[in-house]
Amino acid sequence: MxxxxxxxxxxxxxxxxxxxxxxxxxxxxxxxxxxxxxxxxxxxxxxxxxxxxxxxxxxxxxxxxxxxxxxxxxxxxxxxxxxxxxxxxxxxxxxxxxxxxxxxxxxxxxxxxLPEPTYQGPENVIYLRGANGLQEELQRDTKVVWLVAFYTAWNPACVTFAPIFSELSAEYALENFKFGKVDIGRYPDAAAKYHVSDASTSKQLPTLILFKDGKEVERRPYADHKGKLVKFLFSLDNVKAAFDLNNIYNDRKKNPIKRKEKKSLKAE
Structure with missing residues (x-):
C-alpha cells in the first residue's frame, strides 16, 4: 500500500x-x-x-x-x-x-x-502550547491517554514523520485516547521539562511520549541503562508495535468516558 x-x-x-x-x-x-x-x-x-x-x-x-x-x-x-x-x-x-x-x-x-507537497489526509491531532499547555491537558482528565510528539519544523526527520503521526491519529484517536504535538522549536520550555534536545545535531527528534494517568510511561527514542540513546525508526508499523496502540485503542474503546464525567468536565 x-x-x-x-x-x-x-x-x-x-x-x-x-x-x-x-x-x-x-x-x-x-x-x-x-x-x-x-x-x-x-x-x-x-x-x-x-x-x-x-x-x-x-x-x-x-x-x-x-x-x-x-x-x-x-x-x-x-x-x-x-x-x-x-x-x-x-x-x-x-x-x-x-x-x-x-x-x-x-x-x-x-x-x-514548487514547495514540497504536505499531508492532505485526515488527522486528529491537538497542537499544544508548550509545557504548560501539555500539563493542563494531562491534568484535565487523567483517564485520558495521550501520545505526544515533540518536534521542530526545521528537522527533516520530523517532517518525514508528520504524515505518519497524522495517519495514526486518524486511525486510533478517541475521546479518551488523544494525540498531541508540541513544537519545541517554539516552546523550548517543553524540551527542557521533558528532556528532549532541540539542537541541530540532536538525535532525539522527533520524540514520542506516551502518557497514562497524567504520567510518562513510554518514549521513543529512549536512553538505555548506560544513558546511550537507542535508535528508533519512526515507521507506521514500528510506532504501532512500540506503543502497543492496538491494545490501547481496544482498551480505551471498552472504557469510554461516561456521560456524568463529560458533564463535569464541561462544568470545569
Missing part, C-alpha cells in the same frame, strides 16, 4: 521536476545528441572529477537518509533532493559557468514556486 501511495505522489510536479533536476547532468552527458549540443564534444563520458563528485554524493545521501529515518521511496527521494541538486549545480559550474548560473536560477525558481 505504501508503495502504491508513493507511485501516486511521484506524478506530482514537485517530484517529477526535482527528479529531472537531480539527474540533469548525467542525462546531458550520457545522451549523445544533448551532449554534442551542450558540451560540443564527441566523447560523451564522465571524467575522473565528475565521477568522484557523484560517488561522494552517493555516500552523503546514504548517510543522511539513514539519519533522517527514511523508510519509503518518497522519504528517500525527499531527503536526497537537496544533495543531488547541489551536486548537479557543482557539476554544471565545473562544465560551464553559464550553464551553472542557468541551473542555479532554475533551482531557486523551483524551490519558490
Amino acid at each position: 505504501s508503495f502504491k501511495k508513493d507511485l501516486k505522489l511521484l506524478v506530482k510536479p514537485y517530484y517529477l521536476i526535482n527528479i529531472f533536476l537531480s539527474v540533469s547532468y548525467i542525462l546531458s552527458k550520457r545522451i549523445p545528441v544533448i551532449c554534442n549540443y551542450i558540451f560540443a564534444q564527441d566523447d560523451c563520458e564522465l571524467d575522473g572529477r565528475e565521477t568522484e563528485i557523484l560517488f561522494f554524493l552517493m555516500i552523503v545521501i546514504m548517510i543522511r537518509t539513514r539519519k533522517t529515518g527514511s523508510v519509503t521511496m518518497i522519504n528517500y527521494l525527499t531527503s536526497s533532493f537537496v544533495y543531488t541538486k547541489v551536486a548537479n549545480l557543482i557539476l554544471w559550474f565545473y562544465a560551464d559557468v553559464r550553464m551553472g548560473i542557468l541551473f542555479a536560477f532554475i533551482f531557486i525558481l523551483c524551490a519558490l514556486v
